[in-house]
Amino acid sequence: MIGAGPAGLTAAFELAQTGLNPLVLEASPHIGGISRTHLWGANRIDIGGHRFFTKSADVQRLWAEMMDEPMLQVPRLSRIFYRDKFYQYPLQIPNTVGNLGLFESFLMFASYVRMRLQPELPEDSFQSWVRNRFGDRLYRTFFKTYTEKVWGIPCTEIRADWAAQRIHGLSFFTAVLNALRNSGKVKSLIKTFDYPRLGPGMLWESCARKIEKLGGRVVTNARATRIHHESGRATAVEVEHEGKTHTLRCGEVISSMPISTLVKNLSPAAPPMVLEAACGLRYRDFLIVALTCRKPDIFPDNWIYIHSPEVRVGRIQNFRNWSPDMVAEGTGTVLGMEYFCSRGDDLWTKSDADLVELAKSEISNLGLAEKSDLGLEGHVIRELNAYPVYDAEYRPHVDSLRAYFHGFSNLQTVGRNGMHRYNNQDHSMLAGHHAALRLLGRPELDPWEVNTERSYYEEQVLSSDKKHSATEILASEKAPPSPKEEISNLKSQI
Numbered sequence: 001m002i003g004a005g006p007a008g009l010t011a012a013f014e015l016a017q018t019g020l021n022p023l024v025l026e027a028s029p030h031i032g033g034i035s036r037t038h039l040w041g042a043n044r045i046d047i048g049g050h051r052f053f054t055k056s057a058d059v060q061r062l063w064a065e066m067m068d069e070p071m072l073q074v075p076r077l078s079r080i081f082y083r084d085k086f087y088q089y090p091l092q093i094p095n096t097v098g099n100l101g102l103f104e105s106f107l108m109f110a111s112y113v114r115m116r117l118q119p120e121l122p123e124d125s126f127q128s129w130v131r132n133r134f135g136d137r138l139y140r141t142f143f144k145t146y147t148e149k150v151w152g153i154p155c156t157e158i159r160a161d162w163a164a165q166r167i168h169g170l171s172f173f174t175a176v177l178n179a180l181r182n183s184g185k186v187k188s189l190i191k192t193f194d195y196p197r198l199g200p201g202m203l204w205e206s207c208a209r210k211i212e213k214l215g216g217r218v219v220t221n222a223r224a225t226r227i228h229h230e231s232g233r234a235t236a237v238e239v240e241h242e243g244k245t246h247t248l249r250c251g252e253v254i255s256s257m258p259i260s261t262l263v264k265n266l267s268p269a270a271p272p273m274v275l276e277a278a279c280g281l282r283y284r285d286f287l288i289v290a291l292t293c294r295k296p297d298i299f300p301d302n303w304i305y306i307h308s309p310e311v312r313v314g315r316i317q318n319f320r321n322w323s324p325d326m327v328a329e330g331t332g333t334v335l336g337m338e339y340f341c342s343r344g345d346d347l348w349t350k351s352d353a354d355l356v357e358l359a360k361s362e363i364s365n366l367g368l369a370e371k372s373d374l375g376l377e378g379h380v381i382r383e384l385n386a387y388p389v390y391d392a393e394y395r396p397h398v399d400s401l402r403a404y405f406h407g408f409s410n411l412q413t414v415g416r417n418g419m420h421r422y423n424n425q426d427h428s429m430l431a432g433h434h435a436a437l438r439l440l441g442r443p444e445l446d447p448w449e450v451n452t453e454r455s456y457y458e459e460q461v462l463s464s465d466k467k468h469s470a471t472e473i474l475a476s477e478k479a480p481p482s483p484k485e486e487i488s489n490l491k492s493q494i
């Protein structure tokens with residue numbers, strides 16, 4: 001397995017349980033990939049705030065097997081901050097209309113009607129997709145600024161796929177209906193989500209320990225630098241570890257490193273067309289500035305989306321509201337100021353001291369914290385390749401790479417950057433799970449079919465109660481569930 005993030009560790013966990021001895025190579029010193037928990041003294045920083053949510057019974061099972069203690073049930077509150085006002089999220093009619101004013105609300109509705117009568121065609125960009133469903137004014141208020149902060153490119157250059165994947169099933173009318181339903185019922189806004197007591201890294205560190213207990217190995221500071229191949233088979237992986245290069249012969253490879261790097265690391269080199277596709281993929285980077293705050297109850301949200309265009313910060317996490325155990329004793333809370341950026345740009349290249357200063361002045365300018373309540377020190381974590389970019393060209397590039405890797409019989413590429421797909425942890429886990437089972441003789445389980453579209457994903461939920469864990473698959477060896485079992489499975493789902 002290349003990469004000790006959710007995809008690589010899930011694949012290794014499933015394989016280790018069948019008696020195999022998987023080896024996981026991790027380039028960084030950390031376990032968990034983007035889903036790790038970073039230590040800053042006795043404070044714990046989540047790289048973005050990872051909500052645990054899944055519709056897959058397989059992923060639920062894996063979480064329970066990997067963790068040593070039950071997850072917390074965390075009440076959720078996240079609001080949008082725009083032009084000095086908080087908007088409940090999901091929207092509530094009195095709050096939204098109160099903030100916008102009657103006249104602006106009317107203009108929003110009129111703009112929605114106009115777009116319905118004269119939709120923007122072709123509907124191929126994020127902008128056209130959202131405007132056609134919500135109208136131009138609502139798009140500008142609630143979608144444009146934040147989305148452009150995240151991606152660093154105009155919404156006209158972001159593919160409609162991303163909107164379809166993230167905002168699927170929502171339109172102006174469903175938003176208003178939801179808002180009407182929510183109005184006056186503040187409780188219904190505060191849903192809960194699962195969260196490990198010590199952050200997401202707790203799950204992945206526990207998973208790595210279990211893999212090792214079962215006879216596998218997870219090696220950090222081990223970067224895969226070259227993949228040798230012959231006749232459609234990976235034959236060896238070169239690894240840099242502690243200043244030396246090792247060549248490891250391999251039977252099967254599951255890679256979660258960025259697919260573009262994987263292509264560039266192949267030996268012999270991939271065909272020029274494939275290399276060209278790999279070079280065409282783009283990533284968005286991310287950094288989080290952690291600040292301590294003397295006051296524990298600075299705001300009640302887990303996180304706040306900052307739509308205000310006058311500041312660079314995109315989102316603010318309040319880690320005490322995720323789990324009090326994330327915060328060191330004697331500290332009120334730890335805030336995570338999230339900045340979306342691209343390596344080499346003015347944010348990425350700022351010194352840590354300047355970023356801490358920027359974060360402090362932005363949070364106080366927004367009126368969300370007094371500078372005098374913030375600790376002197378801050379801490380910066382930079383994350384390369386945090387987001388695979390869905391720009392106008394990414395789709396044909398990804399299709400070419402997918403087709404090329406289908407030509408390999410023992411090399412599978414999985415995960416968020418491994419498939420250049422906007423995955424949550426559960427999608428990456430399912431991709432790793434599918435790759436492990438495919439390797440064990442289930443060719444119908446294709447990691448590339450995870451998180452393609454909602455309808456497929458919902459089918460997954462139904463089918464996942466079938467025997468899908470690696471050990472169960474081996475034990476049952478293709479004995480399909482009887483129709484009676486199928487029906488009882490379905491009944492238990494219902």
Ligand SMILES: Cc1cc2nc3c(=O)[nH]c(=O)nc-3n(C[C@H](O)[C@H](O)[C@H](O)COP(=O)(O)OP(=O)(O)OC[C@H]3O[C@@H](n4cnc5c(N)ncnc54)[C@H](O)[C@@H]3O)c2cc1C
Binds near residue numbers: 004386416
């Ligand atoms: C800001 C932010 C917020 C998020 N919030 C949520 C959330 O609320 N809920 C949720 O479920 N998901 C969330 N996610 C998504 C989640 O972080 C990812 O889906 C998940 O971590 C992807 O797992 P992965 O294994 O595919 O990739 P990664 O986590 O990227 O892991 C890949 C690993 O491969 C390693 N690697 C790369 N190259 C090499 C190499 N050459 N050799 C060896 N190792 C290598 C990397 O160091 C890394 O550890 C969020 C992501 C971000 C950026």
